[in-house]
Amino acid sequence: DALVPVVRGEMRVRIHCHRADDITTAIRLAKEFRLDYALEHATEGYKIADLLAREKVACTVGPLLLTPLKMEVWGLKQTTPGVLEKAGVPVCLTADGGWDTQWLPVYAGIIVRHGMSERGALEAITIRPARVMGVQDRVGSIEVGKDADFAVFNGNPLCNLTECLMTIIDGQVVSDKR
Structure with missing residues (x-):
């Protein structure tokens, strides 16, 4: 019963994936089951940026400052958000936990240093995450009627x-x- 809203397209799925092969599998499964989805981490998204752009899938990238202790994140690059932006992929940033959100502006500064536009970096920590979460009518930008x-x-x-x-x-x- 818990997955019924997902299959009906009433609830967005956020798929946790790091490696390019896992990202490709996630896209294939999402298409097969006609899911409304976004990708979490997309660590090796830079390897398949054209595919991500073609599929118009939003990618939440990060965290960007970590020691790559597990194999899935060995391909971590601080240039990934800029590569994805240049390909036309909507990019969000994550601190990967509520305790680390204080670092999001730092992450945004880092990705500007590594090739992302300043506007894109600001949007990656404001309006784009709001869109991925489906709350852009309330938060993510300064507009009349929003929080x-x-x-x-x-x-x-x-x-x-x-x-x-x-x-x-x-x-x-x-x-x-x-």
């Missing part, structure tokens, strides 16, 4: 020297360092 959650910085938010001056959640200032 008023955002931060104000004294410079480029992707630079590690930039300071967060103010944080607003649900329209309320929760931190103000001005």
Whole structure:
């Protein structure tokens, strides 16, 4: 019963895969069962960027700063998000756990350094994940009618020297360092 909404296309599947062969298998199975899906990690996505673009599949890449202890992540490259972006693949970033989300702006800065556009990097930690999760009507960008959650910085938010001056959640200032 738990998979009925998935098979009916009422629920998006997020497929955990790292290696190019696993990514290709995930795409084949998703097509066979007509699944609404996105890929999590896509570590070796750079090897098959054209296929990912052709299939129009969103890829959530990361984490980018880890020791590749298991075989599946030996192909980890910080250039992957930029390669995917240039191929036309929608890219999101993950810290791979709620405890590490503080590092997402750092990851975004790293991927700019390694070939992704600045706009693409910002979208990879804002609107694109919201789209993958199906909550883009509420969060992911600053628009009338959306949740008023955002931060104000004294410079480029992707630079590690930039300071967060103010944080607003649900329209309320929760931190103000001005």
